Amino acid sequence: MHVHFSQDVPVKYRADVMVVGGGMAGISAACSAAASGADVVLADRFGVVGGNATTGGVAAFCGETKGQGEVFDAVVADLEAFDAIAPYRPGTVHARVFDHEILSIVLQELLLRRGVRLLLHTRFVSAAARDGRITECILCGKSGLEAVQAKQFIDCTGEAEVVHTAGFATEKGREQDGLQLPMSLMFFIRHVEEQDARVQLPEGWFGRIDREEDLPMTTLWPNGPRSNAVKLKVPMFDSTDTESMTAAEIQARRRMMEVLDYYQRVEKQHWLLDHCSPQIGIREGRRIVGEYRLTVDDLRAGRSFDDAIARGTFYLDGHKPDDDKRTYQLPPDELDVPPYQIPLRCLLVRDSVNLMGAGRCLSADQLALSSARVTTSCSMMGQAAGIAASMAVDRGCELRDLDVQAVRSEVERRGANLEV
């Protein structure tokens, strides 16, 4: 059964470029479009920007952190100003750890400095589209439903929510069964003196883990003095399904307590729970069906493209979707890939004329995504999408009619190293 729902919604904002989602991709898109002189609105459903990198507690940049473009450079420079990021080390296997609370401040200030109109606590709920053209996005913030009219739209929601809601094609999960890469919860512990340590799981609440081999994949990350971040794998949930996401969050917090209990009770660690990320980290949502679908074979071949706009360097981080151990879909000797390029066509939504998807919702197969989803490549894609959108606005043309060499040159002029 369905109900028909319709309502007049005021057009509250008019913009050249509307960016939905303020993770690393969305921020880079909004900042680069604004740097091109576009009037930009960015909406995020949370009260803080940064997406996985802040609210998801993922406090490390993977892949190459130099040559990602001027937006990423500005983010790193600001983190450095706060002494909130590890020093640069050449090579792409190291994660460059940062303080994710400081990142959320750095990102909001960067958006505001560039004149982006930022709407927080504002969720994208629907899109009006005619003949493949999005005319308005319907948002719901604390003032209720409001519309944004724009010439170009960029979907950086991670779940391709704009693309999907507008009725354009998307895909998700592993080819054979649709299972997504597992989610992981990041929680944070404090190291305390022995007399202050205590077991925090009361009897009879959740399961007990007594042996190390019964732990889910659990990784310890640095988190400043006397603290660590703990990453806990939570597989077999669907980030695009309301009930599944609810179940994922509930299970993740239960597992967090069980894992914490194991370390406190069995390993005798003097840990106390400090806090838990407000949302579980999502590796994979929907991916757009773009003009080109990046494949794992492209990555293995280190492929280059005439319309390259981003570069990936990270390994194939394709966790097995159906277990919670440290298991991968590929054997260890098949995980590395050479640097590869990502073409603009992976961002162009096949069924639309004025909508792009950037970040982890790019057009790619699951294994290609497992590498291209890291924050560095997401930022590069976002920066390129912002450049392309503002160029289309300036030239009054469709995205597909853009001179791709002009987009690429501008992307490179703004510091993106596309070399493979």
Ligand SMILES: Cc1cc2nc3c(=O)[nH]c(=O)nc-3n(C[C@H](O)[C@H](O)[C@H](O)COP(=O)(O)OP(=O)(O)OC[C@H]3O[C@@H](n4cnc5c(N)ncnc54)[C@H](O)[C@@H]3O)c2cc1C
């Ligand atoms: C557990 C885990 C560990 C990881 N480890 C690393 C690592 O060490 N290094 C690394 O570089 N990468 C890592 N990654 C990958 C990386 O964090 C993400 O893939 C990347 O941050 C994605 O950026 P994004 O901007 O595409 O999406 P997201 O960060 O997911 O941002 C999407 C944004 O859209 C907003 N949004 C969503 N829906 C709506 C809506 N309807 N309306 C308004 N706003 C909306 C969200 O609030 C969010 O801010 C990890 C990921 C996970 C899950």
